[in-house]
Amino acid sequence: MTAFVPASALDRETVLVIGLGLMGASVAAGLKAVGFGGRVLASDRREADIQTGLSMGIIDGSGPLDELIPQATLVVIAVPVLAIESVLEAMAPLWRDDLVVTDVGSTKQAVRQSVARVFGYIPPNMILGHPIAGSERSGVTAAQAGLFERHKVIVTPEADSCRSALARVHALWQRLGADVLEMGVERHDDVLARTSHLPHLLAFSLVDTLARQDERLDIFRYAAGGFRDFTRIAGSDPVMWRDVFRANKTAVLGALDEFEQGVSRLRQAIEADDDDAMLGAFSRASHARHYFETLLNQASYQSMEQRNITYRASAGGHVQGRIRVPGDKSMSHRSIMLGALADGVTEVDGFLEGEDSLATLQAFREMGVVIEGPHDGRVVIHGVGMHGLQAPAGALYVGNSGTAMRLFAGLLAGQAFDTELTGDASLTRRPMGRVVDPLRLMGAHIEASEGDRPPLRIKGGQVLQRLDYDLPMASAQVKSCILLAGMYAEGETRVREPAPTRDHTERMLNGFGYPVERSGNEARLAGGGRMTGGPIDVPADISSAAFFLVAASITPGADLVLEHVGVNPTRTGVIAILQAMGADLRLENEREVGGEPVADIHVRYAPLKGVDIDPNQVPLAIDEFPVLFIAAANAEGKTRLRGAEELRVKESDRIQAMADGMAVLGIEHTVLEDGIDIVGGQYGGGTVDSLGDHRIAMAFSVAALCASEAITIQDCANVATSFPDFLSLSASIGMRVQAEEA
Ligand SMILES: O=C(O)C1=C[C@@H](OP(=O)(O)O)[C@@H](O)[C@H](O)C1
Numbered sequence: 001m002t003a004f005v006p007a008s009a010l011d012r013e014t015v016l017v018i019g020l021g022l023m024g025a026s027v028a029a030g031l032k033a034v035g036f037g038g039r040v041l042a043s044d045r046r047e048a049d050i051q052t053g054l055s056m057g058i059i060d061g062s063g064p065l066d067e068l069i070p071q072a073t074l075v076v077i078a079v080p081v082l083a084i085e086s087v088l089e090a091m092a093p094l095w096r097d098d099l100v101v102t103d104v105g106s107t108k109q110a111v112r113q114s115v116a117r118v119f120g121y122i123p124p125n126m127i128l129g130h131p132i133a134g135s136e137r138s139g140v141t142a143a144q145a146g147l148f149e150r151h152k153v154i155v156t157p158e159a160d161s162c163r164s165a166l167a168r169v170h171a172l173w174q175r176l177g178a179d180v181l182e183m184g185v186e187r188h189d190d191v192l193a194r195t196s197h198l199p200h201l202l203a204f205s206l207v208d209t210l211a212r213q214d215e216r217l218d219i220f221r222y223a224a225g226g227f228r229d230f231t232r233i234a235g236s237d238p239v240m241w242r243d244v245f246r247a248n249k250t251a252v253l254g255a256l257d258e259f260e261q262g263v264s265r266l267r268q269a270i271e272a273d274d275d276d277a278m279l280g281a282f283s284r285a286s287h288a289r290h291y292f293e294t295l296l297n298q299a300s301y302q303s304m305e306q307r308n309i310t311y312r313a314s315a316g317g318h319v320q321g322r323i324r325v326p327g328d329k330s331m332s333h334r335s336i337m338l339g340a341l342a343d344g345v346t347e348v349d350g351f352l353e354g355e356d357s358l359a360t361l362q363a364f365r366e367m368g369v370v371i372e373g374p375h376d377g378r379v380v381i382h383g384v385g386m387h388g389l390q391a392p393a394g395a396l397y398v399g400n401s402g403t404a405m406r407l408f409a410g411l412l413a414g415q416a417f418d419t420e421l422t423g424d425a426s427l428t429r430r431p432m433g434r435v436v437d438p439l440r441l442m443g444a445h446i447e448a449s450e451g452d453r454p455p456l457r458i459k460g461g462q463v464l465q466r467l468d469y470d471l472p473m474a475s476a477q478v479k480s481c482i483l484l485a486g487m488y489a490e491g492e493t494r495v496r497e498p499a500p501t502r503d504h505t506e507r508m509l510n511g512f513g514y515p516v517e518r519s520g521n522e523a524r525l526a527g528g529g530r531m532t533g534g535p536i537d538v539p540a541d542i543s544s545a546a547f548f549l550v551a552a553s554i555t556p557g558a559d560l561v562l563e564h565v566g567v568n569p570t571r572t573g574v575i576a577i578l579q580a581m582g583a584d585l586r587l588e589n590e591r592e593v594g595g596e597p598v599a600d601i602h603v604r605y606a607p608l609k610g611v612d613i614d615p616n617q618v619p620l621a622i623d624e625f626p627v628l629f630i631a632a633a634n635a636e637g638k639t640r641l642r643g644a645e646e647l648r649v650k651e652s653d654r655i656q657a658m659a660d661g662m663a664v665l666g667i668e669h670t671v672l673e674d675g676i677d678i679v680g681g682q683y684g685g686g687t688v689d690s691l692g693d694h695r696i697a698m699a700f701s702v703a704a705l706c707a708s709e710a711i712t713i714q715d716c717a718n719v720a721t722s723f724p725d726f727l728s729l730s731a732s733i734g735m736r737v738q739a740e741e742a
């Protein structure tokens with residue numbers, strides 16, 4: 001842990017900036033702009049720059065180093081990397097233990113070597129650093145007071161660095177508005193070689209190459225935005241960059257080798273008119289660039305860094321209008337998986353652009369599948385056939401998605417290459433024995449963590465055998481996992497389920513020409529078949545619609561139409577349960593789209609009554625229970641749920657998570673191992689925890705419609721896994737839920 005330094009302690013420092021170029025002058029200007037109470041001194045070998053700094057009012061004094069250092073408490077060395085050693089030599093006789101010294105050099109191993117050469121070791125009060133901020137302009141007059149604001153500063157402390165010196169360096173950068181992070185010097189140089197030094201090298205090289213050509217004036221005259229965007233950094237300080245490339249030679253040459261290979265692959269693709277190779281590289285790059293953008297904007301998609309979002313749901317509100325909720329999550333996952341393994345092109349409409357299904361899409365890109373989009377729910381998958389996937393470079397990260405991990409396990413068990421499946425903290429707690437056990441029976445080699453939890457390491461090149469299997473629990477994920485592995489197994493695989501579960505895998509396989517037979521509770525398929533891609537229309541997700549079905553059912557005066565909702569009979573438990581409670585739900589405009597039944601659902605307010613939920617409906621409404629509990633809390637009398645122990649192994653223990661929140665609101669209930677009793681009535685507000693579970697977060701948002709006080713719901717970032725537009729759609733029908741980021 002870095003020692004804590006209160007912001008005001010910085011005001012007691014006398015900061016000495018050595019080198020009044022862009023970086024040093026921006027530190028000085030920034031300190032002045034934020035009202036720093038201490039003194040800012042500067043030294044520079046160009047006296048004119050010192051005079052400019054004084055006249056700009058960004059420094060308070062200057063003089064020879066041997067006069068300045070005894071006055072200083074915090075020194076920022078801001079000279080080019082290769083000049084740092086001579087500055088350190090000049091400082092060495094004046095070095096004190098209570099001085100804190102840092103630098104801003106863009107490479108760190110070379111600076112550490114300089115320090116070691118001068119002192120024979122790394123003094124614990126020397127904390128190397130590098131602000132990832134800059135400008136193509138240079139010199140004191142280019143100083144920008146806000147240069148470091150919202151930028152990252154990397155500090156690279158040693159194991160024996162002085163903790164309070166480190167804390168004072170953190171305090172300096174934080175005061176200038178930067179985010180400070182720590183890493184080792186080697187890692188720093190490697191990361192920077194790829195993300196900063198290589199792009200600068202390419203920009204210098206491109207402009208230099210073009211500028212040498214005779215018709216250069218014309219070329220520059222016609223140069224469009226692409227040239228301008230790509231080459232802006234070629235205007236940077238040549239001396240500084242010469243030093244950077246000298247100092248970080250090895251890492252830069254490594255990055256350049258990788259780049260040359262990439263360019264030569266593209267060259268070959270262009271020469272050979274290889275559209276797939278070009279589209280593959282461009283779509284991967286375009287996707288990665290958008291991903292980078294979301295990181296820059298601190299959006300959460302796949303950032304692996306959990307954002308802290310709180311919902312504030314005001315009490316009351318209306319439910320009126322006509323809306324279409326986003327695409328079905330289960331079908332979106334499967335459309336990518338089957339489309340990737342099919343021959344030919346699969347065009348998907350209505351794809352859910354939520355984090356779970358985007359993680360699946362990204363995983364296939366990492367296995368070499370060219371996927372265009374998503375753009376407004378449209379995705380085009382260039383299938384590679386049953387054996388066309390390629391080994392990914394690293395672990396496949398599937399975020400929060402149980403469906404992805406379990407279906408992938410089946411599909412990857414039959415591949416020729418090894419893979420590793422990882423996920424976020426919630427997924428890492430979920431049981432995988434339910435898929436690992438049957439896959440091992442088929443001959444798969446899978447290692448899991450203790451208690452059969454993720455990550456899963458799957459060995460490729462195994463010969464899989466057919467399986468005849470009675471599912472121990474009603475789970476479409478396990479059924480689908482076995483069927484997907486069965487496509488790679490010898491012989492006919494049969495799976496029997498204890499109760500019907502969603503059958504999207506079976507329907508979509510049949511739709512792609514891979515025969516799956518069904519009789520009674522058994523699904524069967526023979527290994528070794530093939531699929532042909534085709535169009536897929538993903539209807540709106542009934543699991544997302546469920547929040548509004550309940551919202552309208554409990555809000556007096558509500559009248560709402562949910563358009564184009566998937567009403568596959570293995571998914572409509574929520575409709576049956578709400579109707580049994582007395583809800584006014586009507587299916588309109590019923591039709592079949594791409595092998596799946598679809599309807600508009602018209603729902604109006606109607607008083608609800610408590611019921612004993614039919615156990616047969618449980619697997620058919622498995623994801624809808626959190627919001628059905630809210631329906632029960634608004635119904636007259638008691639609602640009893642049994643046989644729902646599966647709810648305890650979802651993104652959270654959904655029985656307990658809902659019970660804890662309902663206790664806060666004052667909703668009477670009794671928790672059982674496999675269910676819950678809920679007594680409807682008036683309830684209040686308060687702060688509840690969604691435990692990072694999207695469906696808990698959305699269920700309590702709906703609860704606020706009938707609460708007497710506002711409900712604050714913590715940890716809601718994961719709503720983006722299944723329902724990215726939840727807040728705007730809720731607002732459009734009159735609900736009053738707002739997000740706040742901590
Ligand atoms: O197959 C699927 O797409 C899903 C199956 C269900 O899980 P189980 O199979 O674990 O019941 C469901 O909860 C999940 O959201 C999606």
Ligand SMILES: C=C(OP(=O)(O)O)C(=O)O
Nearest residue numbers: 400401402403404623650
């Ligand atoms: C349980 C769910 O999803 P998964 O199992 O895919 O994480 C869900 O969306 O409610």
